[in-house]
Amino acid sequence: MTASTELTGTAALTRLVLRRDRVRVLVWVMAVPLLVLLTAASVKGLYPTQHDLDVAAEASRDNAAAIAFNGPPLALDTLGGEVAFQVGTIGLVFVALMSTFMTGRNTRGEEEAGRAELIRALPVGRHANATATLLVVTAMNVVVGALVALGLVAMDLPVTGGLAFGLSYCVLGIVFAGLTTAVAQVSENTRVVHGSVGAVLGAAFVLRAAGDIGDGTLSWLSPIGWVQKARPFAGERWWPLFLALAVAALAVTAAHALSDRRDLGAGLVQPRPGPPRAAPGLGRPLGIALRLQRGGLIGWSCAVFLAGIAYGWVAADVEDFLGDNETMQDMVARYGTADLTDSYLAQSLMVVALLGAGFAVQSAARLRAEESALRAEPLLATPVSRTRLMGSHLAVALGGSVVVLTAAGLGAGLAYGATGGGAGQVPRLVGAALAYVPALWLFAGLTTALFGFLPRAMAVAWAVLGACFVIGLLGEVLGLPSWVTGASPFEHIPHLPAAPHPGVSAPVLLTAVAAALTVAGLAGFRRRDVG
Template identity: 55%
Template sequence: MKTLTGTGTLVRLILRRDRIRIPVWLIGLVFFALSSASGVQGLYRSRAELVTAARVVENNPAFIAMNGPAQALDTFGGRAAWEIGAFGLSAVALMSMFLMGRQTRSEEESGRMELVRAAVVGRHAPVTAALTVVAGVNLLLGALVAAGFIALDFPTGGSLVMGGTFAAVGLVFAALTAVTAQVTEHTRGVYGITGALLGVAYVVRAAGDIGNGSLSWLSPIGWAQAARPFAGERWEPLLLAVVVSALLVYVAFALGARRDVGAGLVAQRPGPPVASLGLARPFGLALRLQRAALIGWTVALFLSGLAYGSVGRDIEDLVADSPEMGDILTQTGGNLVDSFFATTTLMLALLASGFSIQSALRLRSEESSGRAEPLLATAISRARWATSHLTVAMVGAAIVVAAGGLGTGISYGISIGELGQVPRLLGASLVHLPAVWVLSGLAIALFGLSPRAAMFAWAALGGSVVVGFFGQLFGFPDWVTELSPFTHSPQVPVADPTIGPLVVLSGLAAGLVALGLWAFGRRDVATT
């Protein structure tokens, strides 16, 4: 047991360091799950409406590929579980990945782990402490989700299994991240490998759900959905997830015993002896650092657009079968299809804001890691260095937003035989670009004014999501909804685009960027 010496102390240290991060994740995921469940109760007023909506899902492979198999969709519990679906479980996996990577490989990469290991700390204590905390977070998440569903008067058995699916997926990806943290030397490598495996799990699950069902058993997300919350619950798939998690933890310990602190099992490939001309300039370096993220987000938004576009034709079938449902979905005005695409383009723009904020906050990570200080010690000015990353964030956001709109237009245009929908839906996506830039500008402003506060840009995105999709459900006052920049974006294609709000939002984004650059030029470089 000497290899676990100091585990308790490290657990307390992790809880201290992540005392804000962990509650934010928990609150966000629990709110997402319970608001989705409450939304189902508010949207569908009778079982007949549930049956009609279930028929549309069951006949559309795109719906099933996006969210999971159609299980008991004619019940409130089954519909709520499906709407949370694979997206919600993927968000839990991302939480585990980020929390676990931060407390393992990130600590080694920064050099802090070497100082910790110099004390009376066992070889496996750091990983054990991180696993203990992240596992506890996932179990607490599952308990909160289950309790929330029960409080909303969903069946107790299904509620417990629903919470169990959240915990099970989180445990698997926490253990998987512990393994990848032993393999690569860099945190971005851990996130890249684990994120890619999450993507594979999602795609394999989708392929299994719409084709050969046995493929879904190769995915942890598929295991969770095979537990069938509110649809004849099964605990065996969740036990499988626990067993696999335990095996992955064993592998992580075994690999950790075979490497040095700070090193990875796979040695970093040496770079070329001479840097390219692009890397000799700040913008070229910024683009190189963010190239993989830009490509990944662009592909993800394009594929999401393809999926959403394929659904548009079936929305009309839904109206034909249930006029009442059509009335609900067209409350924002316009016809049903246009209302649907106004919502989906907003959703894609909110997703694109994730890249925009992540890219802008690369300034913070470069500064806190100490990599920015040597660059700023040369002839490169602070403004030029910051502007290089800012350019990637702003231009990259435009590319990502356009990819979502392009995918939506292509898919819908092909499905109805009218490719003229491509520029129409591309434009519907691009009208949200100034709002995306506002969130980028906010991240830059916070970075310049107070580096530690820069992460609150994510809270602004979370607030925009809540306002955009749950504002009417919860009856938020107008002044609250107007805090979101997306509230002021024209609701194209329901309404005609107006230039005024776009100019104001673009001006606000420019002002926030200017404020951030001004403040950054007048403070010390922070290395923590």
């Protein structure tokens, strides 16, 4: 088979991917640059003078936790260097996830769903679908990199630094698109593909963190470390980006070679056969829901636990880090206390609670995925009511929200306690994190209501959560009016441990609204058609 024959139909499949995933593409390519640019605006607001930048740079250079979480401390006494430090690593992680999910969905996901086999019955080449997916994902990364670079230049940051920063995002996304394409040839299961590439991303983050804290050697073993070696705003170097692109090209070449050695729909590694008899719990809807969602629950819990550790580790030095910053002093007044450390912890716990709300939305929406994959109807054909089936997934969403917030508070408490706060910080910060349970339940209720009445519009829940992120992280810096900030349920939760007089009326009201949305969603699901 010639190369041209193997790519027959690539153009048509590219248009198909763009048509089918146009909403996902638009959300990703807008969300990542928006994250970077809003953070850049926040940094400009937090450090308006050179003195503020110098104080922040001095506090960050020797802070191992900040370096591990944010990246190499390069040119921190400049606005561009501070922006790269604050948003560089987290933005790169989002770009890698974008490429992983989009590539896995349109390669292994299409084969697992059986659609790839139907398409291959047409005059379509063996590598056409993977190539079309790579073209779309590469274009997405180019657009993300261009928007990031143009946005930073528009904020009067150096052109060369902005270009290097944008290119680092683009190149890392292409690397993970190539890696996902290669891994998709190995396993038959999309979740295994995403989990495997996610493990690579986690290892890349850890190696980069260890290298940046040390002498930088280990960072060369990490794709994240490669693109950060481009040193945006700190004396740019371009050759590490070419190294990363070479690895991406090798991954794509390996993917094509592996694809030639397997059957369509199969993987190079055969799935392990399951036990001859199912576990007793799988005979009940709740057991099935727990089995389906345990991976997500563990993943989200670990993520917020690590985020809690990162924030808690910095808490002991926060007064030295931000004590002379007038903008941060104004943010302290927002919580009604003069204790800068408690205010920092309150803000940090709100951020990890916003992250935890992602689990609540994803978990409550899991039944929609089961319905779309036609796995819900066979269950409903048994003596299982719609209310019981949906209630089992809701139980995981509501109970899992408590677990996720507990993990966040535990991580912050352990880290802050180990750096001088004392053992009493663990129960104190766990309790402060659990104060956000009503807010997470509200998002679970909103997702349930959308599932019951407008299942095609469930992305609205993610859009609302994104708006809450902007309000919570940048509302004060951007000077948003009170009626806008008041739209976020997280703003009505007592900001512990800083709130001097935490009330219970707002959390009770949020819980009541969550319950009403949940009941409405259950009623809607009982009355609409399945599928």
